[in-house]
Amino acid sequence: MILDFFLVSLGPVIYNKALDDAKRWFDKRFEDIEADYYSLYKE
Template sequence: MSLTDDEKRKIIDEIRAFYLDVRGEEIGIIQEHQILDLFMETLAPIIYNQALDDAFKWYKAMSENLESDYYSLYKDV
């Protein structure tokens, strides 16, 4: 998973704000980037896989709807 520079900046701003607001600590640029890298390495694959599972469930439900819609087009003979 890759992020744009703008997305990275926004996430790093959130990390900085979290440490300041919740922990009362200021962290440096290197630590901010290390935390972002850690999250990207550990969380991104999990989130990606979950998104694939969700998309498959949605696709499967839509396929089932398509089949019932198809049969609803039949005319009584």
């Protein structure tokens, strides 16, 4: 019963936090990829 309470009350908060963390990680990786892509241009 206590476990169910925590799953219901904290589950969405933890899930949303994990999504936010994953988005930040992907944003950083795509930033790096974009920088690498533009570094391939010849001047």
